[in-house]
Amino acid sequence: MWEKLREVWSFITPDDFGFMFLGNIIADGMSWWQWLLVIADYLLKIIALGYVPSQRKPTSAMAWLLAIFLVPFVGIILFMLIGSPYINRRRHRIQNQANEMLRTISAEEPDVPAGHHLSPELTSLVSLNRRLTAMPASSGTVVDVHADYDGSIRAMADAVDRAAHYVNVQIYITAWDDTTDVFFRALERAVDRGVTVRLMFDHVGSWKYPGYRTLGRRLDEIGVRWLVMLPLQPWRWRFRRPDLRNHRKLVVIDGHTGFMGSQNMIDSSYLMKDNIKEGRHWVDNMVEMTGPVVTLLNSVFAVDWFTECGEEIELITPSESAEWLSHRRKGPGSEVVPDPGTDMLQIVPSGPGFTTEPNLRLFTSVVHHAKRSLTLVSPYFIPDEALLEAITTAAYRGVEVELFVSEKADQTLVEHAQSSYYAELLAAGIRIRRYPYPAVLHSKFIIADDEVVCTGSSNMDMRSFGLNYEVTLMSVEGTLLGRMAALASDYREASTELTTDVWDSRPWHRRYIDNLARLTSALQ
Incomplete structure (x- = not known):
């Protein structure tokens, strides 16, 4: 036979x-x-052909199928571990319940707060965000945009020193080092005054940095209530897709003062020996604001806190904070906390708990809105098809588009993946400005026509769109636009422009590695 x-x-x-x-x-x-x-082997491949493309972008489906077919069994195991952006049912249920509760509470509120008059196109952006996240737009005052790394940490510490009721802190990477000590000492003083201090940091995001093993003990010693977000603790039956992360960075004081942006609570060198040796440091921004919008920012923290420990938080709003309204308390070296202002601000949370990718839809809509100019700042620029087409189409429409990235990214794979997009961006007429090494430009914002600005924790990459919990602040009226435009101007002066001639002269092996990295970026 x-x-x-x-x-x-x-x-x-x-x-x-x-x-x-x-x-x-x-x-x-x-x-x-x-x-x-x-x-x-064949049975798994046949099943994969019918299962993998379900509710997944074609590029992502093709990348996963390629991995499964080229590396049998190993590809299947990887897909089972990190192939789905969905979290467990409990987290989905909590997020959906929170959204419905917010919709019920704010049902009588208009999309655009009273006193603000927007064009129909800008109003549609506000309505889009509200429909996707249940978060209405609100009024507030942008106190400052903190672009000095150490100064930003001191500003947050000063705000904590004014706390009378509570301090809520949620920051992706947290480390207690010489730079951040001023902040943790402020938390310690707040606890001594009887203020409730809650702190959350991402488990995987923080565990590789020096001091992590003793961080919990030190927080216990000063009386801070702390939790790790999205913990990987299988011995406690706490396990999920290991690369889902809570990437949000926010601080809320008494419901009247809030900070949010791109900065982690760690030294700007990230405490790594190679970084210190080379002088590599991170460049970030944090927006400080007051007013009713802070209550909405606080609700993002409250949902995440409840998700991790099941405890409901009673949120004190500015109207309930007697110290803020009557006394306008002053901290050491600080200014008087201002009254609610006329900035129109909207909080846009996103992440695996939202199945509609609110940040991606917002960024894409803002790009389509641009008629004259478009400024994009992102340390990790790995767009999906929709955002890439929107950006290049804007350039072909005659919009002046500029993209700010680091001259050298802090992650090699990301460096090559985002580099794979440069040729088509340059061909469309987009100006790529590279912030000089050894700095890592970690700020994240987008400005269109000096009419709309978005900033926060979200990168313009597939990870932030589908895998990370993020929070973005959008403004279409007020002072944030001017402040962020001024920051972009500072970055422009410090950056060098990448030309087509220079990029076309790169060696063949660099092109090969870039294209290979581009394939891996779709594995989600």
């Missing part, structure tokens, strides 16, 4: 590797377990 099969296979030269493999093992004779492996 085997001789006859050999004769048959001698006339067959199929291109498909799977059939070649099957022919060889049939010709050589197989044990039962070999048959089992072959059958299992």
Whole structure:
């Protein structure tokens, strides 16, 4: 029988590797377990063809199928571990319940707060965000945009020193070091005054940095209530897709003062020896604001706190904070906290708890809104098809588009993946400005026509769109636009422009690695 099969296979030269493999093992004779492996391999591939593309972008589906077909079994295992952006049902349920509660509470509120008059196009942006996240727009005052790294930490510490009721802190990477000590000492003083201090940081995001092993003990010693977000603790039955992260950065004091942006609570070198040796440091921004919008920012923290520990938080709003309204308390070296102002601000949370990718839809809509100018700032620029097409189309429409990135990214794979987009961006006429090494430009914002600005924790990459919990602040009326435009001007003066001639002269092996990295960016 085997001789006859050999004769048959001698006339067959199929291109498909799977059939070649099957022919060889049939010709050589197989044990039962070999048959089992072959059958299992083909069965898994057939199932993958029908399952992987479901509710997944075509590029992502093709990348996963390629991995599954090229590395059998290993590709399946990787897909099962990190192939789905969905979190467990409990977290989805909590987010949905929070959204419905917010919709019920704010049902009588208009999309645009009283006193603000927007064009129909800008109003549609506000309505989009509200429909996707249940967050209405609100009034507030942008006190400052803190672009000095150490100064930003001191500003947050000063605000904590004014706290009378509570301090809520949620920051992706948290480390107690010489730079951040001023902030943690402010938290300690707040606890001593009887203020409730809550702190959350991401488990995986923080654990690789010096001091993590003793961080919890030190927080306990000063009386801070702390939690890790999205913990990976299988011994406690707390396990999920390991690369889902809570990437939000926010601080709320008494419901009347809030900070949010791109900055983590760690030294600007991230405490790494190589960074310190080379002088590498992170460049960030944090927006300080007051007024009713802070209550909405606080609700983002409250949902995440409840999700991690099941405790409901009573939120004190500015109207309930007697110290803020009556006394306008002053902290050491600080200014008087201003009254609610006329900035129109909207909080836009996003992440696996939202199935509609609110940040991606917002950024894409803002790009389509641009008629004259578009400024994009992102340390990790790996757009999906919709955002890439929107950006290049804007340039072809005659919009002056500029993209700010780091001259050298802090992650090699990201560096190559985002570099793979430069050729088509340059071909469309987009100006790519690279912030000089050893700085890592970590700020994240977008400005269109000096009419709308978005800033926060969200990068313009597939991870932030589908895998990370993020929070973005949008403003279409007020002082934030001017402040962020001034910051972009500072970045422009410090940056060098990447030209087509320079980029086309890169070696062939760099092009190959860039394109290979681009494939991996879609594995989600």
